[in-house]
Amino acid sequence: xxxxxxxxxxxxxxxxxxxxxxxxxxxxxxxxxxxxxxxxxxxxxxxxxxxxxxxxxxxxxxxxxxxxxxxxxxxxxxxxxxxxxxxxxxxxxxxxxxxxxxxxxxxxxxxxxxxxxxxxxxxxxxxxxxxxxxxxxxxxxxxxxxxxxxxxxxxxxxxxxxxxxxxxxxxxxxxxxxxxxxxxxxxxxxxxxxxxxxxxxxxxxxxxxxxxxxxxxxxxxxxxxxxxxxxxxxxxxxxxxxxxxxxxxxxxxxxxxxxxxxxxxxxxxxxxxxxxxxxx
Amino acid sequence: xxxxxxxxxxxxxxxxxxxxxxxxxxxxxxxxxxxxxxxxxxxxxxxxxxxxxxxxxxxxxxxxxxxxxxxxxxxxxxxxxxxxxxxxxxxxxxxxxxxxxxxxxxxxxxxxxxxxxxxxxxxxxxxxxxxxxxxxxxxxxxxxxxxxxxxxxxxxxxxxxxxxxxxxxxxxxxxxxxxxxxxxxxxxxxxxxxxxxxxxxxxxxxxxxxxxxxxxxxxxxxxxxxxxxxxxxxxxxxxxxxxxxxxxxxxxxxxxxxxxxxxxxxxxxxxxxxxxxxxxxxxxxxxxxxxxxxxxxxxxxxxxxxxxxxxxxxxxxxxxxxxxxxxxxxxxxxxxxxxxxxxxxxxxxxxxxxxxxxxxxx
Numbered sequence: 001x002x003x004x005x006x007x008x009x010x011x012x013x014x015x016x017x018x019x020x021x022x023x024x025x026x027x028x029x030x031x032x033x034x035x036x037x038x039x040x041x042x043x044x045x046x047x048x049x050x051x052x053x054x055x056x057x058x059x060x061x062x063x064x065x066x067x068x069x070x071x072x073x074x075x076x077x078x079x080x081x082x083x084x085x086x087x088x089x090x091x092x093x094x095x096x097x098x099x100x101x102x103x104x105x106x107x108x109x110x111x112x113x114x115x116x117x118x119x120x121x122x123x124x125x126x127x128x129x130x131x132x133x134x135x136x137x138x139x140x141x142x143x144x145x146x147x148x149x150x151x152x153x154x155x156x157x158x159x160x161x162x163x164x165x166x167x168x169x170x171x172x173x174x175x176x177x178x179x180x181x182x183x184x185x186x187x188x189x190x191x192x193x194x195x196x197x198x199x200x201x202x203x204x205x206x207x208x209x210x211x212x213x214x215x216x217x218x219x220x221x222x223x224x225x226x227x228x229x230x231x232x233x234x235x236x237x238x239x240x241x242x243x244x245x246x247x248x249x250x251x252x253x254x255x256x257x258x259x260x261x262x263x264x265x266x267x268x269x270x271x272x273x274x275x276x277x278x279x280x
Numbered sequence: 281x282x283x284x285x286x287x288x289x290x291x292x293x294x295x296x297x298x299x300x301x302x303x304x305x306x307x308x309x310x311x312x313x314x315x316x317x318x319x320x321x322x323x324x325x326x327x328x329x330x331x332x333x334x335x336x337x338x339x340x341x342x343x344x345x346x347x348x349x350x351x352x353x354x355x356x357x358x359x360x361x362x363x364x365x366x367x368x369x370x371x372x373x374x375x376x377x378x379x380x381x382x383x384x385x386x387x388x389x390x391x392x393x394x395x396x397x398x399x400x401x402x403x404x405x406x407x408x409x410x411x412x413x414x415x416x417x418x419x420x421x422x423x424x425x426x427x428x429x430x431x432x433x434x435x436x437x438x439x440x441x442x443x444x445x446x447x448x449x450x451x452x453x454x455x456x457x458x459x460x461x462x463x464x465x466x467x468x469x470x471x472x473x474x475x476x477x478x479x480x481x482x483x484x485x486x487x488x489x490x491x492x493x494x495x496x497x498x499x500x501x502x503x504x505x506x507x508x509x510x511x512x513x514x515x516x517x518x519x520x521x522x523x524x525x526x527x528x529x530x531x532x533x534x535x536x537x538x539x540x541x542x543x544x545x546x547x548x549x550x551x552x553x554x555x556x557x558x559x560x561x562x563x564x565x566x567x568x569x570x571x572x573x574x575x576x577x578x579x580x581x582x583x584x585x586x587x588x589x590x591x592x593x594x595x596x597x598x599x600x601x602x603x604x605x606x607x608x609x610x611x612x613x614x615x616x617x618x619x620x621x622x623x624x625x626x627x628x629x630x631x632x633x634x635x636x637x638x639x640x641x642x
Binding site: 139 | 546
């Protein structure tokens with residue numbers, strides 16, 4: 001009888017132990033899965049961050065922590081700055097319902113951001129109805145000037161398309177002014193202890209903002225600085241504008257309106273055209 | 281269990297597989313296992329062979345610990361978000377007997393479980409994938425401090441660059457990933473695992489010293505010279521020669537793609553070296569400068585113009601966005617031209633990054 005009780009007790013103890021081990025094993029597996037999921041989320045976050053700041057900066061932040069001084073390292077670099085402003089926003093905001101206004105504005109932001117993104121630029125910030133974008137500030141980009149102007153032309157085309165949509169809905173059309181300049185500046189994580197963002201600051205950024213205001217005076221939508229025009233590919237069609245004084249700059253600023261881009265005919269296309277002419 | 285790249289969008293494959301018994305047999309002889317993915321590259325034989333010949337797993341490394349090289353390949357693929365190579369490397373490590381837990385720990389860089397040298401090599405792979413040649417000097421110094429010899433560092437640079445090449449070559453045409461991702465979970469594969477392990481181990485061999493060959497005259501010849509005596513020099517040299525000899529794209533187009541990628545990565549020296557080769561192809565200096573500065577010149581033909589713009593997109597990329605851009609190429613290019621362009625861009629990215637690590641640029 002005692003033996004039977006001992007055997008049963010042993011069996012129960014063994015079963016309890018097995019169940020506990022099984023639970024422990026399942027808990028371990030579950031924790032492991034959670035860790036893997038957290039890792040995947042972190043990886044995704046890190047990848048998203050690399051669109052907002054250079055990979056090196058993100059890497060140092062991940063390694064050293066945001067509270068450290070890692071992000072405070074700034075570097076001097078030459079980059080292209082773009083300012084975009086929605087013309088006549090104040091008048092529009094008085095006429096439209098807030099919900100409708102929000103939809104129109106968000107549609108504008110989305111289209112402008114897509115054009116910037118498509119041409120290797122980075123949206124720095126949305127300032128009211130304006131957008132600040134940089135080219136070549138986060139990743140080195142030897143074609144940043146051409147990219148910035150191509151982005152501006154894409155934005156012009158996007159606004160045209162958007163206006164067709166707005167017109168169908170009986171909404172007023174929108175227009176934009178874009179100013180672009182290129183020059184040296186300071187790039188780094190700037191801001192308060194609680195909130196920092198990767199920013200490019202310097203004369204080029206200020207001048208791009210001023211040039212953008214000149215679009216209203218010259219009645220054009222895209223204006224670039226002298227420095228940017230000098231770096232542009234020859235196929236861009238630009239027209240010089242009269243020099244204008246701008247706030248914060250001692251000398252008058254010469255700008256160029258961007259009309260478009262002339263497609264370069266390839267050797268093949270030119271030969272085909274010659275053949276056609278000869279046949280004619 | 282979720283894998284770190286599960287969230288990475290991956291387009292449907294851009295090309296059809298083309299069975300090619302010769303190439304498949306070549307890959308099987310070298311790796312010991314069937315490589316169905318090679319069929320996607322069959323229209324461009326140099327590229328299909330290079331995917332096997334430049335894989336750091338098979339007889340190329342003489343000094344670097346093979347296990348370190350394996351982990352390096354895994355983390356670089358992870359960094360480059362190449363779901364195909366990442367899944368392939370995970371499957372390889374799993375086949376070689378590494379547990380899922382161990383693979384997970386490596387990815388999480390739980391350095392306590394890794395030897396300091398392994399951790400340093402992994403950190404190097406990550407930093408190189410993220411910062412490119414700009415961070416090469418610091419990265420090389422970190423490896424020296426970790427105690428790697430000069431020869432080992434060269435092999436680490438090669439392993440990272442070869443993985444960069446494999447990643448882009450498989451990402452651009454969006455080679456299907458599901459079969460590889462599912463493999464370790466399949467019952468029949470689990471049952472076959474001991475056999476797979478034996479086959480893989482039998483085909484995994486160390487590189488043997490090779491007799492030195494004269495410095496080649498093509499671009500990156502001086503880089504290959506740095507590896508003289510190593511099987512890496514032979515494999516790289518043969519790949520570059522075959523790539524330039526392949527007729528789907530002109531040598532000028534391929535060299536221009538090389539030059540654009542070198543410039544995009546900030547390697548002016550490499551771009552100028554390639555310029556010399558382009559001069560021999562009849563491209564004058566003025567045109568070359570204009571192409572480097574603006575990606576355009578009236579002297580370019582339509583395919584060159586198209587592929588130069590595409591080449592720069594391969595430098596820093598998001599896989600799905602790159603695959604979407606690549607898809608648009610198929611409207612203008614034949615499949616062999618498309619695959620060759622993918623291979624050239626992949627090789628140029630790998631070589632340029634490798635040169636930054638190994639060459640002492642002024």
